[in-house]
Amino acid sequence: MRFTIDDGGSAPIEVFFPYDSVYPEQVAYMREMKRALDARGHGAVEMPTGTGKTITVLSMCVSYQLAHPEVGKIIYCTRTVPEMEKVLEEMKALQAYIEKELGAETARMLSLGLSSRKNMCVNPAVADEGSRESVDGRCRRLTASWVRERRLERQARDAGRTVAAEDGEGDNEGGVSCCDWFEEFETAGEKAVLPPGVYTLHDLRQFGRAKKWCPYFLARNMISFANVIVYNYQYMLDPKVASLVSSALEKECVVVFDEAHNIDNVCIEALSVNLRQQTLENAGRSITSLNARIDKAKQTDERRLRQEYERLVNGLAQQGVLARGGGEDMLMNPVIPDDILREAVPGNIRRAEHFVAVLKRFVEYLKFRLQSTQVEQETPTAFLQHCAANAGIDGKTLKFCYDRLTSLLKTLEVVDMDEYNALSLVANFAALVGTYSKGFALILEPYDERYPNIPDPVLQLACLDASLAIKPVFERFQSVFITSGTLSPIDLYPKLLGFNPVCAKSLEMTLTRECLCPMVITRGADQQAVSTKFDVRDDPNVIQNYGRILVGLAQTVPDGIVAFFVSYSYMENIVSKWHETGILREIMQHKLVFIETTDVVETSLALDNYRRACNCGRGAIFLSVARGKVAEGIDFDRHYGRAVVMYGVPYQYTLSRILRARLEYLRETFQIKESDFLAFDAVRQAAQCVGRVIRSKKDYGLMVFADKRYNSQDKRGKLPGWITSHLHEEVLNLSTDMAMQVARTFMRSMSQPFSHDDSKKSLFDQEMLNRLAAEGGYREALPAQARKLAPEIMMHI
Amino acid sequence: MTLIGAEGGGSESDSDEIDAERAQASLRAWEKKYQSERAWEDLEEDPLTGRLRVNARAVELRARERRAKMASAALRGGAAKGMMRFAYVVVDLSRAANEEDFRPNRLSVVGHCAAAFVREFFNQNPLSQLGIIVARNGVAERLTELSGSPEAHCAALRNALDASGDFSLQNTLNAARTSLKSIPSYGSREVLYIMSSLATCDPGNVWTEIQATKAAKVRVSVVAVAAELHVARRLSEETGGTYGVSMNADHLDDLIMAHAPPPPLAEDATKSCLVQMGFPQKKHVSKDALIVGTRGDYVCPRCSGRIDELPSQCTVCRLTLVSSPHLARSYHHLFPVPAFKEYASRNVSAKESGIVALECSACLASITDASLASECEHCSNVFCFACDIFIHERLHNCPHCSCATHVESRKKAS
Ligand code: SF4
Ligand SMILES: [Zn+2]
Numbered sequence A: 001m002r003f004t005i006d007d008g009g010s011a012p013i014e015v016f017f018p019y020d021s022v023y024p025e026q027v028a029y030m031r032e033m034k035r036a037l038d039a040r041g042h043g044a045v046e047m048p049t050g051t052g053k054t055i056t057v058l059s060m061c062v063s064y065q066l067a068h069p070e071v072g073k074i075i076y077c078t079r080t081v082p083e084m085e086k087v088l089e090e091m092k093a094l095q096a097y098i099e100k101e102l103g104a105e106t107a108r109m110l111s112l113g114l115s116s117r118k119n120m121c122v123n124p125a126v127a128d129e130g131s132r133e134s135v136d137g138r139c140r141r142l143t144a145s146w147v148r149e150r151r152l153e154r155q156a157r158d159a160g161r162t163v164a165a166e167d168g169e170g171d172n173e174g175g176v177s178c179c180d181w182f183e184e185f186e187t188a189g190e191k192a193v194l195p196p197g198v199y200t201l202h203d204l205r206q207f208g209r210a211k212k213w214c215p216y217f218l219a220r221n222m223i224s225f226a227n228v229i230v231y232n233y234q235y236m237l238d239p240k241v242a243s244l245v246s247s248a249l250e251k252e253c254v255v256v257f258d259e260a261h262n263i264d265n266v267c268i269e270a271l272s273v274n275l276r277q278q279t280l281e282n283a284g285r286s287i288t289s290l291n292a293r294i295d296k297a298k299q300t301d302e303r304r305l306r307q308e309y310e311r312l313v314n315g316l317a318q319q320g321v322l323a324r325g326g327g328e329d330m331l332m333n334p335v336i337p338d339d340i341l342r343e344a345v346p347g348n349i350r351r352a353e354h355f356v357a358v359l360k361r362f363v364e365y366l367k368f369r370l371q372s373t374q375v376e377q378e379t380p381t382a383f384l385q386h387c388a389a390n391a392g393i394d395g396k397t398l399k400f401c402y403d404r405l406t407s408l409l410k411t412l413e414v415v416d417m418d419e420y421n422a423l424s425l426v427a428n429f430a431a432l433v434g435t436y437s438k439g440f441a442l443i444l445e446p447y448d449e450r451y452p453n454i455p456d457p458v459l460q461l462a463c464l465d466a467s468l469a470i471k472p473v474f475e476r477f478q479s480v481f482i483t484s485g486t487l488s489p490i491d492l493y494p495k496l497l498g499f500n501p502v503c504a505k506s507l508e509m510t511l512t513r514e515c516l517c518p519m520v521i522t523r524g525a526d527q528q529a530v531s532t533k534f535d536v537r538d539d540p541n542v543i544q545n546y547g548r549i550l551v552g553l554a555q556t557v558p559d560g561i562v563a564f565f566v567s568y569s570y571m572e573n574i575v576s577k578w579h580e581t582g583i584l585r586e587i588m589q590h591k592l593v594f595i596e597t598t599d600v601v602e603t604s605l606a607l608d609n610y611r612r613a614c615n616c617g618r619g620a621i622f623l624s625v626a627r628g629k630v631a632e633g634i635d636f637d638r639h640y641g642r643a644v645v646m647y648g649v650p651y652q653y654t655l656s657r658i659l660r661a662r663l664e665y666l667r668e669t670f671q672i673k674e675s676d677f678l679a680f681d682a683v684r685q686a687a688q689c690v691g692r693v694i695r696s697k698k699d700y701g702l703m704v705f706a707d708k709r710y711n712s713q714d715k716r717g718k719l720p721g722w723i724t725s726h727l728h729e730e731v732l733n734l735s736t737d738m739a740m741q742v743a744r745t746f747m748r749s750m751s752q753p754f755s756h757d758d759s760k761k762s763l764f765d766q767e768m769l770n771r772l773a774a775e776g777g778y779r780e781a782l783p784a785q786a787r788k789l790a791p792e793i794m795m796h797i
Numbered sequence B: 001m002t003l004i005g006a007e008g009g010g011s012e013s014d015s016d017e018i019d020a021e022r023a024q025a026s027l028r029a030w031e032k033k034y035q036s037e038r039a040w041e042d043l044e045e046d047p048l049t050g051r052l053r054v055n056a057r058a059v060e061l062r063a064r065e066r067r068a069k070m071a072s073a074a075l076r077g078g079a080a081k082g083m084m085r086f087a088y089v090v091v092d093l094s095r096a097a098n099e100e101d102f103r104p105n106r107l108s109v110v111g112h113c114a115a116a117f118v119r120e121f122f123n124q125n126p127l128s129q130l131g132i133i134v135a136r137n138g139v140a141e142r143l144t145e146l147s148g149s150p151e152a153h154c155a156a157l158r159n160a161l162d163a164s165g166d167f168s169l170q171n172t173l174n175a176a177r178t179s180l181k182s183i184p185s186y187g188s189r190e191v192l193y194i195m196s197s198l199a200t201c202d203p204g205n206v207w208t209e210i211q212a213t214k215a216a217k218v219r220v221s222v223v224a225v226a227a228e229l230h231v232a233r234r235l236s237e238e239t240g241g242t243y244g245v246s247m248n249a250d251h252l253d254d255l256i257m258a259h260a261p262p263p264p265l266a267e268d269a270t271k272s273c274l275v276q277m278g279f280p281q282k283k284h285v286s287k288d289a290l291i292v293g294t295r296g297d298y299v300c301p302r303c304s305g306r307i308d309e310l311p312s313q314c315t316v317c318r319l320t321l322v323s324s325p326h327l328a329r330s331y332h333h334l335f336p337v338p339a340f341k342e343y344a345s346r347n348v349s350a351k352e353s354g355i356v357a358l359e360c361s362a363c364l365a366s367i368t369d370a371s372l373a374s375e376c377e378h379c380s381n382v383f384c385f386a387c388d389i390f391i392h393e394r395l396h397n398c399p400h401c402s403c404a405t406h407v408e409s410r411k412k413a414s
């Protein structure tokens, strides 16, 4: 359907929406977006999952793009490949609708997904490689420009003579080493284009196979012509990848980060490096092999090294490292592009052998540091001073390490990046530590806190400031939106990420029935408080009471139940206690029990069996950990999760030095209180966990917060609005038996038939929107919840 | 994100102790919502004696509401209805039936409802047959075979009320299906589950059994006591049955009773064909007669064998034996009397204007409580509550509609 969004500001926008009805909160969302787009500013919007966030965002952006052609591409960043495919499926529906309404000609748009070679490669010899790195490596070995040149030479030679000698380089695979798909793609040159349409990764692969063009390079080439691009966060946030893929995007683009509740952690991770003993050892080995290569190059191809030297003398910008070509793209500088010095490389590392010597010294220095038996924490400045005094390497040299290494590897025509991973990690470390003096901390821990007897030294360069990585995105692009089901408190995110939103809003869900039932259990049937607080968590009474909650739920809730614990160690502990006291046996009378482990394969097997048990009616309980893989990415919708229990408040490990450093930094720089941040972080994880059970409005689920601390306003208030609005007085501060009563009633009432007519009440269809536009009498037409939103939405529709 | 570990005690704030005032408030809120049993609402004080008594009117109103729902459900079904139903009632007597969320416990409520259902079933479908399967200890016990005698079923059920062990959907379904396989093609096959358990413990894959049931054209309906179980809902959807979850004991009764009138038939569930039936005569046996077998009052018209009760099958020649009222009663399901309108809602003004002399056009008693009276849509006659029930549940005819001339004359007279 088509309707107009008019917020009274600038020109109204006609929105194309591929479905016959729209939720009020979707309209509200669009209004927020329009406001930000009009003002060319950024936004943060919280809207619960199951309300059609993706299609709302796409509809609004694309409609806006149609009305304002000056707006650039829409870049939709997701966390995982399945999410990406989902976005593109929605886009297909939208595209089809717009074509139907406007005709195929006006609506010519290109939308595509982009992922790593691992997910896109169609060359069977390469695609079957196991890991992402090895696919990248194999592909580079086939497509690097010098490899191809040499092959062409050889072919020319072979045409004349019979046998050509192998030249003993890394690409020992003789004349056969080429990727047909890449060659065809290169040959097609300018003509290799995607016709308008929507392409998921699967579509791209299919198209690539049909045309014999490499889908990966095709997609990367087509980015500059696309209207909608869907890809992973990394392509936008990690400077190593972003400058490779996203550097050509124009300023007028609209960037959307979906499921962005953990975006600050993604940002921080993009700029953090951990060095372990093993890494340094591998780096040492790489240096040796690098030396050997240099020696050989000196004998056979002195000219190449000389050319490189001259390029370096003339300055970094002209040296060609940044220029793209062929398939040899190596990862780019880990430093934010704006912070890279546009200067000539310092004299002491211009010559290849000198540079390798510096690297060697640096690795030795790091090894020496790792030998420390005490925990050390210092600022980058202090580290540089110490490094200069002890190893004679100054900050400026370190700053250039990464680019210098890339240049060298290229000059030596190395395609086997795998071999040099450890070394580039060290160079990465060097570049970051040399560039940033603020917002980072160096922490050296000789052993893991939890296993103090096993030496496992690690040197961590921890980024403390999430805004560093995302700042260029906010600065460069006209409008950036972050959105998720849990962004509460919504004013904290702008602070953490250092941006100034035009709109920051938390939208509620309009429901026709109370299909989510959050409740807070504060005590067991014996009235003793339950909590995972440090001093009481091992109390046998608390453990017993926690167990009784699960027994009770197993009796009252059909099909699947998910329980989240604060940590693996706590889960192990509590489950073994339950086993001893027979609680586990009692639970197993009603349901099967599955447990998440740190092993990914085991966990996915457990999940698989869990689903099977839910499907066949046996019923199952999945025990999982907040902040684990399952809590982040697995949905427990419909009968896979009728209830979810959050045992305790999932605080971060507060003794972690990195966390301490970050807290300190936050307090000093952003004036965010430590306890506030910790509570915020814990509650967002909890909200994330319990949110896994509701994935659409037709679904229903019980959400149990089992810790007395949730009863306090200070925790509860940090939950997203769509949960707090259901936390009525009668579901707060419950004891286990009271809670079971609530659960029983909830399960019964949710099982009652639910007619579509009822759901109409919280939907606007075309007719209703028209009528509302014509008259002002909208209030009666809306259910109570929608009425709350009504004044502002409806005024201008 | 990668940090997983035990939280330290250090930095948690202790400020969040629960305020006693708040705790009290939420307890009160909870009590208000959950601790009031529904029965309290129906109590009223007798104005004369001052004693408490159950408000009869509220009960009646609820009954009417329930009946209206049933009637409309029956009407909605359309024309095709099975007159000869072969149904199994599966009563879940697993561990879950011992729970005490109903008073005194689920077991007795379920037993009561099931027995009432069996009687009502034969009342409405005299030509049909029914059997009872009990799910207990993970297996299916066939309590009674398919047969026509309500009392035998009820007695068997009464003696079996004792719950333990697990519930198995697959086993019970299998037991019902294999038994229903052999029934004649004109009969409609049905299974009704009364299910307390929230899980099923099966020896194999329940889905293969469900597919087999679907292929055998057995219609499975489920009435769940506690909550929606995915596999049970899918089972009823797959086989074309209905699925319901009870809110309370009354609702459970409604849901089960809704299965007493014959459900609409799926297109290809049965084949229509001619069925041979006998209409036995009642002949008392003389005291001195020497009879091998039963000393029943009825005599089979084909083989002159003796039969105890109707409807049934002749024990000797297997002829289906019915009496004509049975046939007539089954027939009414095809043309049910539409539900009567509430009288009061439409005629408020008339009531106010003082026309008090309202009398039932069936029993001619004067109606004291106009809000319980109802009116036939066709002939506009007003009936008292008792007659309304009698017309719909027993008579299956509006006495005035079937006697149009009478109506005419009445109009002239007034
Ligand atoms: S060029 Fe494309 S198709 Fe060929 S190996 Fe690389 S990714 Fe695969
Ligand atoms: Zn006979």
Ligand SMILES: [Zn+2]
Binding pocket: B360, B361, B362, B363, B364, B365, B383, B384, B385, B386, B387, B388
């Ligand atoms: Zn009467």
Ligand SMILES: [Zn+2]
Binding pocket: B376, B377, B378, B379, B380, B381, B398, B399, B400, B401, B402
């Ligand atoms: Zn009538």
